[in-house]
Amino acid sequence: MKNTGKWMTFFLTLSVSLVWASDGHHTEKTLKEKPKSKWDRAVQSIGVDYQKNVEPIFKVSCFDCHSGFTSYPWYHSIPGIKGMMDGDVDKAKKNLDMSNGYPFKGNGNLESDLKAITYQVDKGKMPPLKYRVMHWKSGLTEKQKQAIEDWTGRSLDKLDQAEP
Numbered sequence: 001m002k003n004t005g006k007w008m009t010f011f012l013t014l015s016v017s018l019v020w021a022s023d024g025h026h027t028e029k030t031l032k033e034k035p036k037s038k039w040d041r042a043v044q045s046i047g048v049d050y051q052k053n054v055e056p057i058f059k060v061s062c063f064d065c066h067s068g069f070t071s072y073p074w075y076h077s078i079p080g081i082k083g084m085m086d087g088d089v090d091k092a093k094k095n096l097d098m099s100n101g102y103p104f105k106g107n108g109n110l111e112s113d114l115k116a117i118t119y120q121v122d123k124g125k126m127p128p129l130k131y132r133v134m135h136w137k138s139g140l141t142e143k144q145k146q147a148i149e150d151w152t153g154r155s156l157d158k159l160d161q162a163e164p
């Protein structure tokens with residue numbers, strides 16, 4: 001029949017284009033996974049740097065207040081103290097939430113967050129004194145402070161260079 005040939009061509013074209021399309025889709029996907037702009041690449045590189053050099057410190061010294069992973073000390077069960085701590089953890093997370101890695105969530109932007117971290121760490125304001133006197137979270141060592149500030153410094157440079 002005359003039509004069979006037509007249908008054969010149709011199906012052949014269809015299957016070829018399906019394979020083609022899925023291949024094209026694959027390429028597009030790998031492209032999508034790559035960071036697009038200079039800015040995205042900078043943010044990604046800061047994240048890798050963070051994971052390696054800073055997150056282990058933050059996990060111990062900051063996550064209790066700045067993330068969803070809070071492990072409370074025994075005195076959290078004391079009425080009054082509980083309320084104060086819960087309120088502070090709420091506030092801390094609103095300011096800066098480290099739960100999902102870098103970039104952090106919270107009310108700042110990437111640059112203001114890095115600057116705020118540098119400031120708080122440099123001035124020895126974090127973890128807050130009232131908690132340090134209760135020995136819930138002891139303060140950062142000089143070496144840890146240096147590692148954090150080196151990271152914020154490198155990261156601000158990266159963002160600076162990536163800015164259009």
Ligand code: HEC
Pocket residue numbers: 058061062063064065066088089091092095096107108113116117118120121126127128131137140
């Ligand atoms: C015991 C709880 C606690 C721990 C631990 C803690 N913080 Fe905080 N942090 C807070 C609270 C509460 C605030 C909000 C202060 C306010 O709004 O007055 C805050 C605010 C901040 C801010 C200010 C955010 C902004 O936008 O200005 C930064 C930066 C910060 N913390 C960094 C850190 C870092 C880095 C660590 C770990 C080295 C840390 N904090 C550990 C409770 C904590």
